[in-house]
Amino acid sequence: MDKVAVLTHILKQEVIATLLGGELPVSVIKSNRYISPLTTDGLAIDRNAEGNSLDGALQAALTEETRCVILTGPEGSGKTTALEKLVVGWAKGEHFQNFSYVFHFKFRELNSLTGTLSLETLLLHHHGHVPPESLPLILQNPADVLFVFDDLDQCKQSLDPSVHTLCSDHSQAASMSCLVASLLHGSLLKGAAFVVASRSTGSLKFLRGTGVKVLGFLKPQREVYFNRFFPDPASAEKARIHMEKTLGFYDICTSPRFCWTVCSVYKSLMDAGGKLPETLSQLYVQILVDLIKSLSLNEACSRGLVSALGKMASHCVLDQHSSCTEEEMNSFGFQQFLTSVGVFLQVHGDQSDRRVFSFHSSLMQEFLLAVSFFCDNSTPGGAEKMLENHKSHAKFLDLFLSGLSEPLQRRPLESLIGELNSDQLIDFKKWFKSHSQQTLQGFRREDHLRCFHLLLQAQNKSLVKEVIKPPARIGISYGDLSLQDCAALNYVITCLGELEELNLYHTKNLTEEQAERLAPTMSLARKINLSQSSLSPGAVSHLASALSGGITKELDLSHAHLGDEKLKLLCAGLRDCKLHTIKLTVCNLTEAMCEDLVAALTSGTSQLCVLNLTFNDIGDEGLTKLCQALQSPLCKLQDLQLHSCKLTAASMESLSAALCSGQSELREVNLNLNTIGERGVEALCKSLQHPLCKLRSLKLFDSDLTALCCPHLMAALMSEHCSLSELDLSVNDLEQEGALQLCQALRQPGCPLEKLSLQRCELTEQVFKELGSVLTSGTSQLKSLAVGINAVGDQGVKHIWDAVAHPSCLLEELDVEMTGLTDACLEDLCAAIRATKTLKSLELRNNSLTDASVPALVEVFQDSENMQEINLKYNDFSEEALSIMDECDKITY
Template sequence: MDKEALLDDLMSNKGTSSLLSGQLAIKVVIDNQYIPPLITGAEEDIRASFTSLGHVVDSVLSDQIKTIALVGSAGSGKTTALEKFIVDWAKGDHCQKFSHVFLYDLKDLSCDSQYSLKTLIQQNRHPFDPESMALVLQRPENVMFVFDTLDLYKHPLDRSEHTLCSDPSMPITISTLLASLLHGSLLKGATFLVATRPTDSLKFLEGFKLELLGFSKPQREAYFGKFFPDPHVANIAWQNMERTLSFYDFGSSPRFCWTVCSVYKNQLDAGERMPETITEICVNAMAQIVASLALDEVRAREVVLALGRLAAHCCINPQSTCCKHRIATLGLKQLLNAPLLVHSLLRVDGNMESDQCILSFHSQLMQELLLAVSFFLDKTIAKDATELLNTHEGHVRYLHLYLAGLLNPSQRRPLESLLGAFNDEQLMDFKCWLETSSQKTVEGYHKEKHLTVFRLLHQSQNNVLVKEVITPSARIGISYGGLGLVDCVALNYVVKCLGGMECLNLYLANNLTEEGTDALIPAMGLSQKITLSNSSLSAASVAHIAKALREGITKELDLSHTQLGDANLKVLCSGLRACKLHTLNILASGLTEACCGDLSLALTSSTSQLSVLDLMFNKLGDQGLVQLCQALENPFCKLQELKLRSCQVTAQSMEALSTALCCGQSQLRILDLTGNTIGDVGAEHLSQALQHPHCNLQRLTLSATELTGRCCQRLAQALRSDHCSLVELDLSVNELGPEGALQLCKALRKPGCPLEKLSLTRCELTQVVFTEFGLLLTSGGSQLKSLSLALNDVGDEGMKSLWKAIADPCCLLEELSIEMTQLTDVCAGDLCASLRASRSLKSLDLSNNKLSDASITALVQVVQDSPFLQEVNLKYNDFSEDVFEIMDECGKINY
């Protein structure tokens, strides 16, 4: 078939475009409305390299690759891509090595007839002269066959199912003919371009597979620009599509985009607003189709109910089809006499007059909408929502969404104006079902079920319904990490309806896209706390978070373990300078000293409210801390708590930190330097700061900072200072030894020493130190209320002085940790006596010791009888299961 004849044949196709089956492919091409969908190769990503199917084919074809399968979902643009390919070839744009290209829609080929290859070519719409036929048979490498709708061809094409033929003149079944061509027995060397939905029929095809992905966001914008002549209208329509519908997986479908544009145009021409939900879009599309039939209300209602029965049958049928012999039983026979309706909604496979005729819906979206609409019209489909949903469970994707959307009077109004009012009883039944099931769901902890409820509520567009479902007992603070775009939109809608959220928990949001973050900006802005720990965030996503912080009320943000990095933190800081954020957690997020300048600028902004900053486990180093110290000296800096655990800080930066603490501007109250190599020199600088009248530090953690007993003299001096405001001090996991600890004890004896909490866990303490602490606690001068002496091996003898101290009425101690101090049953008597006498102790940690069953009865009795003790930790002692029941009787004991 020559190029000119092929073009004439294509352009003479006078079919009718419809909202549901899409615009005619050739009309898209000749009207210059074609936008190439995204195409990706099965073996390599080729999206960035090619702009049309023709370019892809030119690149992929080789002596080894003769078959290309174009795979895509319904409406993804396969047929249009094929016809654009044919037109471009005929115009000389690509693939000019082929002298002949033949296009076949496989669903139109009769399976009952026999064809030879020559007959098949002759029936390609135009007579084919003998000279051209001879050229095709002699030079098959210059011939291409283009087969559309392979997925609709119901007969097997695997070579094992056929006796392949090599004679182009021999009449054979069409399935054997196709198999012989595709497997190279007939016309060996020819090239094949095949379009199909994802199907098992792909298994027998050898060659290169291309996936048609549909439209990306920029392609949708370009498509809208071609559909609407007015650029301003096109932009408004495209933005509405992106805001309200692009998040559905079918939003990339060119067919769906054409339907959306058609509905938008109709609404704009009528002076009405554009739809906001998928229910509105499809209801308006259906209303246009029903209106075009020009039926009265009674007849229109009958037609829709008949279509609803067909939809119910197709939803449950594994092939989503209806055979000819079922048509009469469903009351559909009269529908076949309405070509416009059939073309708009239904696909007919086979001759309409044949008993082999098969009906199915062009669009699953419309199939399930008809099911939902017919349920609300009367009780023909199902007597109630439970029956409807149980019957179709596992067979539908959109039914729940439509049922929820149609509860909204404004969304169902276009159909009610044509069909009459929906059944109030059916509407109320589904509303009760939705409220009851949704309330139960959101009181649980199953994330996916929560998101399903949010999607339904979003589809309903009903603020009152949201508040009825999300009651105070709802647990909407559970983690919603891993959100798709549609979930982001739905969650955002729910939060907006509620007017705010205590905690927006997006923990482990590894696939949160830029679009998803953008959709969540209002919800984030309405949340008191945002948790994004262990998430993966792009720079664009961080920019949206920064915007939400600037515009919202968020007071706490958790970005720990996000590998945020310096560059992304710089983006975030644009929001930190002017927001209500009080607490920022960016623990273990891949930060270095390079980010500290941006942090410092944010902290010193006159509008910054940041008072708690957690930077633990980042490689800030001394230079990074020095830059943060400069912020502490600024009067606008409101930082009160700074956590720098394991940030590679050394003694080198402690002088700068000490200076900042004493400058008179710093508001810092809490400082954690755990896991840094501060050493005695660094501790000396900090001790000097603690004595300064302008130092406001109240809690200092220096655990595991390579201290020795030599630093304790300076620390003790600071504790005795009249200006020291330190209430909590943690020196755990340092080699202080007894000499260092004894110096601290002497300082704590000074009347007025403010220290209330001291931790000396694993500091190589001895019995002498424990004895001194016993004396300290009974001296009447100590303010200690919490003491940890865990992981110091002193045994039963070493603890005696502490037991006596606890029993003393002068002792103020409320918390005591003596984990792993080698205690045995020998101490049980003294322990029980001290607990019985104590009037202050509330919490006691005895875990990881060597207490056994012999001690448990007396200990449990004492704990139960004590009106002061609230918690005793006995985990990891030498108890047997025989005493578990005894311990269970006391709710204060953990074991």
């Protein structure tokens, strides 16, 4: 095979250059500006690197064992240029020298071949570089042959082997699709190798081989590309950043073709001192204006050409045609434009009666469809019907319509083709407003985001405020946003000026780029929810910057697994912000980060009042450090959640000292699930008796307490300086002796306790009797009592029912879950509900009430004026009884 002829043929191709087609592969190769696109495996950017660049991936994939490589990627991702580079490299002797023959075919050109032909005919007459005398060698040595098929998605007929009679004879004539299917499925020239490039298409399911997915250009490749395009590095940086940040469609920015188009338009505008486009619609208006100007048409002809292109676009979208014949083109109104459509369309085929026409870019196809809609006098059903008809295959149509509906964006185009149809514009705007308002009243994340994209394209601040007002449900979870979603959401929120809650729950990987785009929105959000999320260090830095100087009051990073280093970055923003609450539950924090928290809390500008460190292993050393902040007059912390933080009695002295310092503002401390023990409680109780201690709530759920702790607690509760109104001692072995000592304190006239939890504390009937006596004493302030999971049965709980019925009882909430209640308690229970003037909430889960109790329960709860909620879950009720309970909306079952 004549490699020189192959090389000459490729490098001397004469193809019309256009803004829409991207830089011609031959131009890229000859000018040595080729940058290999990325595959899914990596980020190599050196054009000579084999690593995970496309070139390297192809060479690694095509082996003696793997004879077919299937290259997939979106439009403009660099597949065609990469294949031409492959063939040029082979012809120059740079790679794939194990193949003696390389045949490069493009389906856009093969589609012009009609009728039947044999493999021999295809190779001899439609390739052009095979001397007839070489053909027998090719056919006898298939392992030396590599076929390169580009644009497989353009194949007009199926490659399903079941619909063809596959051929094995080199001289047998068959249809083009049958010939290709026979080659790919091995019945013809078995042993040959193949590289096939295609967009995602159903035909791929019929192929077997190694798949290589093309990503195109990520940020490093774009940087290299723009720097090679623009002579001035500052101009290159300005253009790239503007494209990435402003246009808001980052998946499109991965396309080398799109990058070339943008660079070409931007360079022209920058050289002329013009303003760069703010939206995708403005970009394509500029492209269309440049293309029309290049044809020097008058206004009527320009409008006629745009109308014809719009009709062709609609035909291609609706009928899923990638190309059109000349006859079809004439039916669209192209008769007078066929000699000049090359700037808009690809033209394939040498003979006029066999020529086919297709769009260079699906984006331009959809943009022209949008323009033609606004050019028409009327469209049956208006914008809604038009969008409904095209929605399955037109991804950007509504976005282009939104952009064109704004006068500022369409004005340059109207100067060439005349004003767009006012009725169509009004119809679209009417649909857009009603559709957006209806969408934003719902809870579908995808629909919300699409609406934001439309508003971004419109670039109309007053429209945003008109569309987004109550009852719009801005604040549903928008987790896992793409970069373009971030840009759209950020535009909308900056137009609104503030956001009640930015809900990014369960964002799997918030990158630095995403956080950078969202930073203005973060600074305008009163609450940020990033629970169950994963943040990169760069994202944390942008979050910290957004908090600093922003209006955010609450930040939820629960289960974000930050780690100490990321928290250090975050603390930089905590020193100068309006943050009131931060939740850091399960964030993999240790005592090492406590110094950073101390610095933030004592910065003098921190407003932090609530700090939740639940399920972090800060240990005693960590809490001791935090106590330094608590003793500072600059620390405003009021609520400290230390649930399951590996704490012991060793750090309670430090906490007690802080509480007594006179500087601490702490009102609530949660020490649940720590090993506090008697010594720890003793230290805490000393602070509770101190006149400078302001603590109102102390939670010691499952904290290794016994009856030995109760004398200390009793002394604290009876102290004249104690201000504790809530105490949780649940899941501790207090037993009868300890609980009775507590009751002694509760009976004291000055005891401030209003909420007491004693669930699963090994309480006895005697304790319940004493609690009942306390509740009716006239001195108790208790309004909430939880004594569930103590097996005292009906007789034990009867003391509580009797107390509830007493006029001196102030209880509003009562929890007697899993206490062994049966139907025998019904009379006492109902009597208590009828008599009480205060009880609002009753917890009766996990008892043994049956259907027999249901009618009376429903009746008494319905009749009660003050009762608001009753939980009867997990009792022994039948389906029939549950249906009866439906009659009372206060009952949960």
